[in-house]
Amino acid sequence: MQQLQTEKLQPIELPSLPDNPLVSILVPNYNYANYISETIDSILCQTYPYFEVIVCDDGSSDNSCEIIANYANKDSRIKLISKQNGGVATALNKAYCESNGQIICILDADDVWIDRKLEKVVAAFKCYPKNGFVIHNVIQIDGQGNLIKSEPMLKHLASGWMAVSALENGGFVYNIPPASALSLHRKVAEFIFPLNEEFKRNADSLIFRLAPFITEIGSLQEVLSKFRLHGANTTSQLALTADFLERQQVVLESIHQEQQQFLEKIYNTEIAKRLKDLHFSASICHDLYLLSRFKNTPKIERRKIYQQVINHPQFSEWAMHQKLLFRWGEYLPNPIFKMLFNQVYGSSRLKHFVKWLLKGGPLATYAK
16 A cells, blocks of 8 residues: 655646557455356446456356456456455455556456446546546346346436545445446555455445545446346345344444554545544444434433434435434334334335335435
8 A cells, every 4th residue: 555645635636648549457255156157247348448357266166257357368368366264354465466557447256347337437547637536326136137226226326536525434435336337547555555464345436435525426327237136245234133233333333443443554644533433423323323223222321323314414405204214213212113114124015105205205305
């Protein structure tokens, strides 16, 4: 990781890209033999031809390596690296060390790119030279490749210089898609890699939680990749439970510490001190309040968390059904709150009815 040590919070200077920059595609793989062929095929179908693919296998026990090796034998742009199992961060670090591209793209071994993805990402870097971090929208598919939702995953994408708001919001920049939609100018990657290898999972979080502190974000609202949700991947956790929320809090605390250390290395201690506590994040307030309800925390103890939620500046931006649940659910007994929570956050007729209301019914005017 490079160190900048400047007094001013501002985007780093980025060197100009050549006419046809080489794109390095980093693919961490672990036991994704069922998906890796489709993933690699989606790269080979790209309209932009100047790329290299570095697949790092993280100690798979299935026949992933055999499949990847067959591709590598047929196309010199594909390289397979094998290592003992150590987690996603170790695999990404290993792949990055072997890369030569001026642009770095991440692609999970179970996701799929749309054929003009690289062409449009490269154009975004070239047309807007201040963009050192480019993102785009994604659409969700299941294990068989069927659409889970017909709409893009995110209604809006983060864009521009977000460092100041991230400091105020406990390190959070909202509306950033998953790993396979993240691309970095190599100069930015040099400040972020190597990733902390203690992150066995959620390694992509380090990328999108650190990059906004040193560069502007370029966003493409268009869907350019398919994000696969299935039982084997760690991001497919759909049910909000007390155990899941507690694990998430541990991960988020670790990421917050990484951000503080990053800011101190890149800038100085004073700027690092400007990073507010996680509790200034609306997402953290949301999760902590749900956790207090799931664990039957006494009302007098959870009252402070409740006040943080409804008084947060971003609370007004939440979907109407969430605002109703949080604002008025505080006055309901836990069993009734949990029942309503399951209706709002789970699959149910009532949830579909609420969605209809928010899209076209009487409450549509107030929808997020």
